[in-house]
Amino acid sequence: MILKKIESDIVVSAVEVKSFVVSIDSNNNKATITVTLDNVDNTEAVFSQEPGDSHIYQIVDNSDNLIRLIHQ
Numbered sequence: 001m002i003l004k005k006i007e008s009d010i011v012v013s014a015v016e017v018k019s020f021v022v023s024i025d026s027n028n029n030k031a032t033i034t035v036t037l038d039n040v041d042n043t044e045a046v047f048s049q050e051p052g053d054s055h056i057y058q059i060v061d062n063s064d065n066l067i068r069l070i071h072q
Contacts, residue, residue, distance in 0.1 A: 002059070003020075003045075016037065017036065030050050034046050035059075
């Protein structure tokens, strides 16, 4: 899987992903996405998603099929 950051419809960065977990906080209308990057350290990155967030990330498979869309 690949995590892409998109700005103005252009991919500005991309990194391989080992796994991701999405948790929903329905009380605060917010989602938290924890991504484990597929690197030497298996680094974790945490993204929060709320209505109106402007940054866009995509998690895609190796054929560029969309798995998860994250607005931040």
